[in-house]
Amino acid sequence: GQEGNATINVRGGRGSEVLYIVDGVPQNNLYNRQTTAQVSNVAIDQISFQVGGYEAKYGQAQSGIVNVTTKSGQPYYNVYFDLMSSDLLNTDPSGANLYSGSLSGPIIPGIPEHTIFLSGERGWYQDADPPAVPIEIWTAGDGSVMDEPIVYDAIPNNPSDVWRFSGKINSRFGEWNVQLGALWNDRISKNSKGTAPMRQYKNASQFIEEQDEKNSSYSARVSQTVSNNTFWNLNLGYRLFEYQRYNPILKGVENQILYGDSLWWADQSGMNVTLLGDGRRTETVDENGVFRPYGYASGLFQQREDMRIGADFDLTSQLDNHLLEFGFGVEQHTIRGYGNFAYIVAGTDPSQPEYIRFAQNQPFVFGYDVTGKTKTSSDDPSSLDWFADPSIGSHPSMAEFLTPREPILGYLYLQDRFELQDIVLNLGIRMDYFDIKSHELINPELPYAGGLDPNKFDIEDFKLKDVEVKFSPRIGIGFPVTEATVFHAQYGTFFQTPELNDMYAGPFDYNTYITMSPQSSFNGGLTSEETTQYEVGFRQLLGPNSALNITAFYKNTKSLVNVEVSQYQRTEGGEVINAIGSQNADFGTVKGFAFSFDVTRLSYFSASVQYTLSFADGTGSSTNSSQTAVFRNLDNL
Numbered sequence: 001g002q003e004g005n006a007t008i009n010v011r012g013g014r015g016s017e018v019l020y021i022v023d024g025v026p027q028n029n030l031y032n033r034q035t036t037a038q039v040s041n042v043a044i045d046q047i048s049f050q051v052g053g054y055e056a057k058y059g060q061a062q063s064g065i066v067n068v069t070t071k072s073g074q075p076y077y078n079v080y081f082d083l084m085s086s087d088l089l090n091t092d093p094s095g096a097n098l099y100s101g102s103l104s105g106p107i108i109p110g111i112p113e114h115t116i117f118l119s120g121e122r123g124w125y126q127d128a129d130p131p132a133v134p135i136e137i138w139t140a141g142d143g144s145v146m147d148e149p150i151v152y153d154a155i156p157n158n159p160s161d162v163w164r165f166s167g168k169i170n171s172r173f174g175e176w177n178v179q180l181g182a183l184w185n186d187r188i189s190k191n192s193k194g195t196a197p198m199r200q201y202k203n204a205s206q207f208i209e210e211q212d213e214k215n216s217s218y219s220a221r222v223s224q225t226v227s228n229n230t231f232w233n234l235n236l237g238y239r240l241f242e243y244q245r246y247n248p249i250l251k252g253v254e255n256q257i258l259y260g261d262s263l264w265w266a267d268q269s270g271m272n273v274t275l276l277g278d279g280r281r282t283e284t285v286d287e288n289g290v291f292r293p294y295g296y297a298s299g300l301f302q303q304r305e306d307m308r309i310g311a312d313f314d315l316t317s318q319l320d321n322h323l324l325e326f327g328f329g330v331e332q333h334t335i336r337g338y339g340n341f342a343y344i345v346a347g348t349d350p351s352q353p354e355y356i357r358f359a360q361n362q363p364f365v366f367g368y369d370v371t372g373k374t375k376t377s378s379d380d381p382s383s384l385d386w387f388a389d390p391s392i393g394s395h396p397s398m399a400e401f402l403t404p405r406e407p408i409l410g411y412l413y414l415q416d417r418f419e420l421q422d423i424v425l426n427l428g429i430r431m432d433y434f435d436i437k438s439h440e441l442i443n444p445e446l447p448y449a450g451g452l453d454p455n456k457f458d459i460e461d462f463k464l465k466d467v468e469v470k471f472s473p474r475i476g477i478g479f480p481v482t483e484a485t486v487f488h489a490q491y492g493t494f495f496q497t498p499e500l501n502d503m504y505a506g507p508f509d510y511n512t513y514i515t516m517s518p519q520s521s522f523n524g525g526l527t528s529e530e531t532t533q534y535e536v537g538f539r540q541l542l543g544p545n546s547a548l549n550i551t552a553f554y555k556n557t558k559s560l561v562n563v564e565v566s567q568y569q570r571t572e573g574g575e576v577i578n579a580i581g582s583q584n585a586d587f588g589t590v591k592g593f594a595f596s597f598d599v600t601r602l603s604y605f606s607a608s609v610q611y612t613l614s615f616a617d618g619t620g621s622s623t624n625s626s627q628t629a630v631f632r633n634l635d636n637l
Helices: 253-260 262-268 342-347 354-360 396-402 509-515 627-632
Strands: 018-022 044-050 064-070 078-085 096-106 114-125 135-139 145-152 160-173 176-190 210-225 230-246 300-319 322-341 364-366 408-419 424-435 439-441 462-464 468-480 485-496 529-541 546-569 576-602 605-618
Touching (some): 253 262, 322 342, 364 396, 546 605
Antiparallel strands (some): 078 096, 096 114, 114 160, 300 322, 322 364, 322 408, 408 424, 468 485
């Protein structure tokens, strides 16, 4: 991926097509299908990585699955501590410091049936992602060119720190087993990569936006071995993802008005920053017209949250030569989003109520009030009269868009792995239930002319998106060709919900249809994305401890989300206007080969060498990769 992108791209798929699971709890948030979950190395017991062809028990992934199992306590006590630092001896520009530790053992001495494992990790860095090539600044503060450049081996004012904790309790009661797990991490870093923040390196690096990403996950698992052939598991999971992006001098949602308060920045902040006035920023460039001047900040405040509560049940039973698996699960999310160019609010009339001043700025908001300070609920009023204030210009019924979104996802699967004389078949079917609860325009070609008010958007211009029910067959086959050669083949279809930040809009986001030609509109009617994959290969034993695997694969993807232009009218028979927004417009094909050479045991070592060659053809590599091309070709419609 691009610089600064830590996502995993599997077999030509997008980074958001990989599902991350820790102790049975999915860690991807639905907002952008990414994960901020982090597990310390000292707490990891096992990691499995599947790259397609996974069984019917797995869903919400089109390319791959990373499944992490954290460590459990041992019958004996163990204490571990590890320290890593390049800061103490100044060995590299990152200034990395990482302390890790763990404690494991029985909860009650001498009783091995009840154990506990705890781990903690603290890391901080002067620059968590230093540039590969030193940064050279050739101009002085007055704009003159210097004889020798100022050289930075690390990005200035780019610290990062992280906390990671995990814990697990295991208790055995005869045929019953109970497992409780917890995972919590918090990472604070600067949004320092990309063209925009690079322009702040010289004069305003301390004002580059900071972001705080928190993830907490808790799980409870109850298992029972019914007989020698049958067992079941019940998993309960809770996960909370929280994110804030803010001016590092003014951390906290309550400080938004100060972003554009010229008196505070000049006299009270201690930073001696000169704004161009209340509700404005500094000058945009320095003397040379390239870098940002001292004190420059984007003025953007963002926050979002995704809370997940889920339950999963699975039953496995061996009946003769059939290994049967059956399972189902359900999860409900509570999702909130907020974005506001906060500095502008300081330029509004201070005698007005605060909520009016914020609403005049038309923030992106759902799940919070217009100030972002208070979380809303589904029980809040669905209509607010003050929305009709002339300075805001919205219909009172659009207040319904302030409530949090509460999508419900469910699944049901049946898997049968059975062995015949010379062949093994693995047959499965999965049903996915997607109730996104997004607001979809009833008539996108005449978006706001048919509701309660023909001059503005109101709740009658929208409908709730229909529920999607998808069925996914999964087929696997394997049989020996010789004693040393095994052939295998797989086929499956995989569905995944779109990134919900393309579907969930706030009460003011559709107003651009009234005032201008929208450049990034929402689409509450997006459908789930689909991948069909075929795979054939063989495994050749080369000796008692080594094997060669060769696999050929082909993937067909469709209904992927990207931006596309559509057209609408403000009044029936009126001017035709272009709108750029998210659509299920992308498709692609990926074909390739995967090779691996594995040595399972060589003295005290094992080894694996892997190589994948793939060719991906498609119409877009991300949800907004067509934005520039679409914008520049509007005249060709």
